[in-house]
Amino acid sequence: xxxxxxxxxxxxxxxxxxxxxxxxxxxxxxxxxxxxxxxxxxxxxxxxxxxxxxxxxxxxxxxxxxxxxxxxxxxxxxxxxxxxxxxxxxxxxxxxxxxxxxxxxxxxxxxxxxxxxxxxxxxxxxxxxxxxxxxxxxxxxxxxxxxxxxxxxxxxxxxxxxxxxxxxxxxxxxxxxxxxxxxxxxxxxxxxxxxxxxxxxxxxxxxxxxxxxxxxxxxxxxxxxxxxxxxxxxxxxxxxxxxxxxxxxxxxxxxxxxxxxxxxxxxxxxxxxxxxxxxxxxxxxxxxxxxxxxxxxxxxxxxxxxxxxxxxxxxxxxxxxxxxxxxxxxxxxxxxxxxxxxxxxxxxxxxxxxxxxxxxxxxxxxxxxxxxxxxxxxxxxxxxxxxxxxxxxxxxxxxxxxxxxxxxxxx
Amino acid sequence: xxxxxxxxxxxxxxxxxxxxxxxxxxxxxxxxxxxxxxxxxxxxxxxxxxxxxxxxxxxxxxxxxxxxxxxxxxxxxxxxxxxxxxxxxxxxxxxxxxxxxxxxxxxxxxxxxxxxxxxxxxxxxxxxxxxxxxxxxxxxxxxxxxxxxxxxxxxxxxxxxxxxxxxxxxxxx
Numbered sequence: 001x002x003x004x005x006x007x008x009x010x011x012x013x014x015x016x017x018x019x020x021x022x023x024x025x026x027x028x029x030x031x032x033x034x035x036x037x038x039x040x041x042x043x044x045x046x047x048x049x050x051x052x053x054x055x056x057x058x059x060x061x062x063x064x065x066x067x068x069x070x071x072x073x074x075x076x077x078x079x080x081x082x083x084x085x086x087x088x089x090x091x092x093x094x095x096x097x098x099x100x101x102x103x104x105x106x107x108x109x110x111x112x113x114x115x116x117x118x119x120x121x122x123x124x125x126x127x128x129x130x131x132x133x134x135x136x137x138x139x140x141x142x143x144x145x146x147x148x149x150x151x152x153x154x155x156x157x158x159x160x161x162x163x164x165x166x167x168x169x170x171x172x173x174x175x176x177x178x179x180x181x182x183x184x185x186x187x188x189x190x191x192x193x194x195x196x197x198x199x200x201x202x203x204x205x206x207x208x209x210x211x212x213x214x215x216x217x218x219x220x221x222x223x224x225x226x227x228x229x230x231x232x233x234x235x236x237x238x239x240x241x242x243x244x245x246x247x248x249x250x251x252x253x254x255x256x257x258x259x260x261x262x263x264x265x266x267x268x269x270x271x272x273x274x275x276x277x278x279x280x281x282x283x284x285x286x287x288x289x290x291x292x293x294x295x296x297x298x299x300x301x302x303x304x305x306x307x308x309x310x311x312x313x314x315x316x317x318x319x320x321x322x323x324x325x326x327x328x329x330x331x332x333x334x335x336x337x338x339x340x341x342x343x344x345x346x347x348x349x350x351x352x353x354x355x356x357x358x359x360x361x362x363x364x365x366x367x368x369x370x371x372x373x374x375x376x377x378x379x380x381x382x383x384x385x386x387x388x389x390x391x392x393x394x395x396x397x398x399x400x401x402x403x404x405x406x407x408x409x410x411x
Numbered sequence: 412x413x414x415x416x417x418x419x420x421x422x423x424x425x426x427x428x429x430x431x432x433x434x435x436x437x438x439x440x441x442x443x444x445x446x447x448x449x450x451x452x453x454x455x456x457x458x459x460x461x462x463x464x465x466x467x468x469x470x471x472x473x474x475x476x477x478x479x480x481x482x483x484x485x486x487x488x489x490x491x492x493x494x495x496x497x498x499x500x501x502x503x504x505x506x507x508x509x510x511x512x513x514x515x516x517x518x519x520x521x522x523x524x525x526x527x528x529x530x531x532x533x534x535x536x537x538x539x540x541x542x543x544x545x546x547x548x549x550x551x552x553x554x555x556x557x558x559x560x561x562x563x564x565x566x567x568x569x570x571x572x573x574x575x576x577x578x579x580x581x582x583x584x
Contacts (some may be wrong), residue, residue, distance in 0.1 A: 009526060083441035176444035183570065247522045250477075251552045253532035318571065370425045386448045393455075394565040407549055 008158075011135065012381065013243065016042050028231045029241035033126050033218040038236075041124045043244055050118050055079050055155055058091050062114055062162065065155035066095065069148045070102060088297075089116045089158075089383055092165060112147065116160035120381030122373045122388055123275075124240070125153045125297035127159045129218045131273065131298040136216050140208050141201045142166075142292050157339035166292035168282030182394075182397060183318045184278040184330045189353050192287025192320035195331040199280075200312070201293060204343035206270040206304040216271075217300045227263040229302055230360075234259045237364045244371035247379065251403050255363050258410065266303055274298030276307045277316045278329040305353040308341060310361045314401050315394065355409045362402035420457040424450055451566065458565040464561055465580040467517040468507060470555065474524040475503045477551040481528060484547055488540050494531060499524050 003249040012020055021042045024036060059076045066074045074097040082090040091114040098109035117127065127149050134146040149161040157293045175185050186194055210216060222229035238256050267366075282292045300306075312328040320327050329332050342349045369392050376382050413526070435443060448539050478500045487489035503520045506512045530581050532548060535541045554576075569575065 008521065010518070042538075081439055081441060081445065084441060126491055182568070192496040249528040250525060250528040250548045251426050253529040254548055257533070257541075257545070258535055314570070317567075319502055383447075386445050386452065390451060390566065392447045393563045394568045396556055396559035397568050400553075400560055403549060403552055 004352055007299060009245075009247065012243070013375065016045055016243070023240055025045065027319075028235040028237060028242065030236040031220045033129055034232075036235050037124055038239060038243065041120055044120065045125070045379060047380075050120070052383065053116075055081070055091065057157065058089075058114060058116070059093070061156035061160075062091075062095075064094065065150050065160075066097065066162070067150060069154065070097065072098065072104075077109075087118055088121070089118055091116075098190050108129070111165035112158075112162055113144065114133075114160055114162050116156055117122070117158045118376075118382040118384075120372075120379060122368055122375040122376060122391070123298055124372065126218060126365045127161045127297075129299065130297045131161045132218055133296045136211070137205060137208060137271065137293075139291060140204050144291060144292055145298070146293075164219075166294075167290035170279055170282055170294075172285060179192060180278070181283065182315060182391075184316070184317050184328050186278070188321065190283075190285070192325070194283060194290065197290045198329065198331050199292065199337065199340045199344050201237075202273075202276060202307060203341060205273060205276075206307070206345055206347060207269075208271055210271065210301055216301065222266045222303075223302050224267065225265050226270060227265045229266060229300075230263040231260060233300060233302065233306075233312055234263065234360065234363075237360075237367050242366045243373050244367075244375035246371070246374050248387045249366075249370070249399065251399060251406075252366065253389070254400060254408055255359060258406070259297045259356075259363060262356060264303070264356050267350070267353075267363055268304065268347060269301055269310055270304045272300045272302045272306045274300055274310070276311050277313070278331070279316075297351065303353060303357065304345070304347060304360065305350065305357040308338060308349065309354055309357040312337060312358075313361055315363060315365065347397075359402070359406055359409055362398065362405055363379050366395060366398045366402050369398050416460055419480050420460075422451050422510065424453050424457070427453075437551070455565045456539055459545075459562065462578070462580055464514055464517075466558075469558065469580040470508060471503050471517045471521045471524075473551070473555050473558075474521050475500050475507075477548065477555075478503075478524050478528060480547055480551060481531065481544065484540060484543060485531075490538060491540060494527065494534075496527055496531070543557070 004394045022234055025039060029035075030038075058237050059079050063074055063076055071306070074095060076093045076095060078091040082092040087248065093112060095110050095112050095115065097108060097110065098104070098106045099110070108342060115127075115130075117125075128151040131149040133147045134143050136142055138145060144166040145164040147164065149159075150156050151159050151161075153159045156270060171184060172190055175221075210221065211373075220232070234256070240250060241256075273293070273296060275295045280293065280295045281290050282294065283290050311331075312334045316329045317326045318330060319325065325333055328337055332340070333336060338349045340353070341347075373388040374392040374395070377385045377392065382388060422559065427446060431472050432443070432446055432450075478496050482493055482496055482500070485493055486519045499520070503524060504519050528548065532544060557576055558579060560569065561578050562580075564572055564575065
């Protein structure tokens with residue numbers, strides 16, 4: 001008997017061998033950049049646990065990164081941690097530089113945000129892709145301007161990007177205690193202002209032409225009429241499950257087979273935000289205006305129904321004031337959301353694809369909660385272990401909901 | 412011994428919630444959030460620690476039931492192989508019969524059953540019993556997952572916790 005034979009499921013994933021990493025890569029082929037990111041995560045796992053990074057380290061790294069990109073010295077002041085979100089370290093700072101024009105002699109102060117990944121994350125993702133997609137949608141939807149990136153951690157301890165500071169709140173002041181986006185209740189007055197924008201921006205994103213490389217260079221293009229890109233996404237989720245899970249779940253095995261067998265061909269290739277929901281946009285509480293869409297790290301090129309069904313997931317719902325009507329992403333009933341989207345986008349909403357991506361998103365969320373979140377917390381791999389451990393407790397709600405939804409779709 | 416777990420968890424939560432938290436009012440919001448979540452984790456333990464053994468035993472029993480049903484489904488089918496499922500069922504039953512079995516033994520045995528069943532589901536792809544096995548797994552998983560949700564109830568994620576079934580963390584006879 002070899003040492004490998006005596007290793008438990010937990011040992012294999014806590015200290016992955018090169019052979020295990022390569023085996024999983026081969027079994028679940030996905031997009032090249034996604035493969036790079038997931039492989040890097042697995043190799044890091046054999047390294048040290050995440051160590052808190054002092055602000056001074058980040059300030060120094062940011063100054064060197066920006067100086068390298070603009071070609072002259074800059075300096076950072078008023079650096080402080082920015083809270084919010086469960087996955088990335090964020091530092092807010094004032095950058096003193098020459099501004100966008102770069103004229104020698106000019107001096108401008110611009111508030112910016114450093115967004116850096118920890119050693120592991122609930123959503124292991126590519127800063128390169130996040131940067132590219134924010135650049136691609138700027139001007140179509142409100143987003144903070146993406147300035148620079150350090151995708152290979154040349155200047156900072158981990159891969160990072162720098163974007164402009166966007167004003168606004170993620171949560172209404174009357175419901176500020178929630179983990180952002182989970183059952184977020186905006187209240188009737190704010191909801192009435194936010195809901196039409198919520199629909200309109202989604203329609204705009206999905207209608208935006210993807211364009212040719214070098215735009216969105218790290219994304220593989222889906223082919224209309226083919227389901228290959230959908231299968232790559234299912235495989236990416238399954239790969240995370242294989243790499244991160246704490247224990248196996250028979251339900252996940254059943255659903256994976258179905259997702260592969262029933263993957264629909266793409267009928268229109270869209271930019272898909274991937275995490276389009278309550279809590280992932282900032283708004284002005286007085287005017288009710290959405291000021292920025294955030295968290296583009298899960299973006300893919302694919303099927304619009306993925307975003308539609310994600311926004312409608314039960315974990316982002318709450319009941320309206322009548323205590324009967326479920327409001328998806330705190331906005332409106334599901335059927336109203338789909339109908340309003342169809343009118344706004346001019347793109348058809350296909351009930352069959354809604355069912356497929358309803359299953360897919362529930363599967364993905366179960367992976368992220370029961371595998372990625374739980375694993376990152378166990379490996380002491382983030383600055384938010386206690387938060388990731390907490391949200392992993394939602395995994396059984398997600399898995400139970402996946403099982404029930406799957407039964408309703410396949411019966 | 413008066414140093415009971417219940418007391419330890421109670422006093423730490425009071426200290427953190429009533430002394431430390433108010434003193435951190437001006438701290439950055441992520442610091443406050445992590446303290447709230449730490450208190451929530453301790454509260455979860457306080458609620459569930461006394462029931463852990465029965466919960467683990469109950470979960471093991473339910474996966475044994477699932478495995479037995481799978482064994483019956485596969486019996487006599489050409490090409491069907493339980494791949495050692497029977498042995499895992501026997502081991503699980505033996506553990507439930509042994510008063511001195513540790514909670515960790517129940518969890519390990521449950522984990523092995525889950526992994527074996529998941530592997531059988533994957534291997535059944537394209538077989539004559541593929542869909543029947545999937546349906547059986549989904550049938551048995553429903554009540555298991557509801558009990559898992561009840562277990563996680565103190566974390567506060569359920570929209571309507573009153574709609575969940577009553578806790579049932581005892582093995583069937």
